[in-house]
């Protein structure tokens with residue numbers, strides 16, 4: 591009954607690989623997450639042409655998603671550090687939290703926007719018919 595149709599692309603791989611929420615084929619970012627030149631987001635989907643920034647300032651809303659990410663990371667790291675070391679030295683926690691959060695910041699930036707597009711945008715849904723080869727492409 592809940593069989594995935596033959597031409598439909600699955601949601602999770604498209605989120606992990608940062609693909610367009612509408613067609614799940616086109617890339618959202620033009621370069622890798624840990625690139626020396628920073629992350630460059632494409633203006634529109636190279637496959638279906640959807641414009642990613644739905645309105646001016648649209649990606650400010652990704653800060654809320656990013657906030658949830660960083661709270662989850664800080665709580666997990668604090669508990670993990672406490673369980674593993676048993677230390678009460680605040681400098682240990684400061685060093686661990688700041689260094690790991692700095693390393694994870696490109697991840698937070700990328701996936702807060704990807705999740706905003708995939709899950710938290712009203713009226714934006716996957717359209718399986720757009721996953722197919724489009725007629726204007728060769």
Ligand SMILES: [Zn+2]
Nearest residue numbers: 610613635638
């Ligand atoms: Zn697309």
